[in-house]
Amino acid sequence: MIICTYKEKNKKVRKNFKTASSYNSFFNRVNKTSIVPSVSPSKIVAIGLNYHDHAVEMKKQPPQEPLIFLKAPSSIVGPFENIIYPDYMSSKVDYEGELGIVIKKEAKWINKKDAYKYILGAICINDITARDLQAQDVQFSRGKSFDTFCPVGPIISDEINYQNVTIKTILNGKIQQESNTSQMIHKIDFLISYISKIMTLNKGDIILTGTPGGVGQIKENDMVSVEIEGLESTSNHVHLRTKINSKEI
Numbered sequence: 001m002i003i004c005t006y007k008e009k010n011k012k013v014r015k016n017f018k019t020a021s022s023y024n025s026f027f028n029r030v031n032k033t034s035i036v037p038s039v040s041p042s043k044i045v046a047i048g049l050n051y052h053d054h055a056v057e058m059k060k061q062p063p064q065e066p067l068i069f070l071k072a073p074s075s076i077v078g079p080f081e082n083i084i085y086p087d088y089m090s091s092k093v094d095y096e097g098e099l100g101i102v103i104k105k106e107a108k109w110i111n112k113k114d115a116y117k118y119i120l121g122a123i124c125i126n127d128i129t130a131r132d133l134q135a136q137d138v139q140f141s142r143g144k145s146f147d148t149f150c151p152v153g154p155i156i157s158d159e160i161n162y163q164n165v166t167i168k169t170i171l172n173g174k175i176q177q178e179s180n181t182s183q184m185i186h187k188i189d190f191l192i193s194y195i196s197k198i199m200t201l202n203k204g205d206i207i208l209t210g211t212p213g214g215v216g217q218i219k220e221n222d223m224v225s226v227e228i229e230g231l232e233s234t235s236n237h238v239h240l241r242t243k244i245n246s247k248e249i
């Protein structure tokens with residue numbers, strides 16, 4: 001099943017497609033700017049340092065247990081919307097391409113072997129991060145949660161092999177991150193089980209499964225895309241906040 005939501009006469013229409021080909025013909029004729037995020041989670045549970053090469057570049061040991069933090073759901077924007085760089089507060093903002101897992105139904109104390117029953121599908125996500133603020137703060141909330149810091153792809157799909165797909169981040173046409181979800185340290189079934197024993201996962205909640213090595217900065221006017229095999233990508237322009245409306249600051 002492939003899920004896509006778009007705006008028609010100012011109403012949101014959520015559409016389900018049984019096959020990739022039926023989705024593709026829709027995608028080719030729909031006005032791309034009418035596509036809006038199909039996700040509105042009660043929470044985004046993100047995993048830090050879940051790929052070895054990313055832990056190495058951050059000069060950190062991969063944690064024995066998953067490193068969990070929350071990213072504000074209000075940071076979500078659609079696949080063709082702008083990323084607003086908070087240049088009044090941060091001077092180092094990074095992209096992080098990630099596989100997002102969308103939860104299908106309430107998950108509480110779930111066994112690893114049952115975990116996949118709780119997945120609605122996967123979605124491309126860019127876990128935009130104000131790296132300088134993340135380093136200053138004990139908690140990651142500020143650095144991870146500015147409005148527009150969570151661009152999501154146009155579809156949720158359960159037709160991919162979650163734990164074996166390529167993931168790429170492309171900055172201005174150049175590949176910056178290229179890996180495979182098989183390289184995750186803590187696997188998706190374990191993460192669902194682990195998180196569900198801490199907090200109830202609600203229908204629509206998102207697990208951000210971590211970013212591979214190759215993270216780097218975005219700057220004004222950049223175009224950054226996250227591409228995952230079998231999913232539609234999110235591609236977003238970067239604009240400086242102070243240039244949009246300096247009076248508000």
Ligand code: MG
Nearest residue numbers: 096127210211
């Ligand atoms: Mg991340």
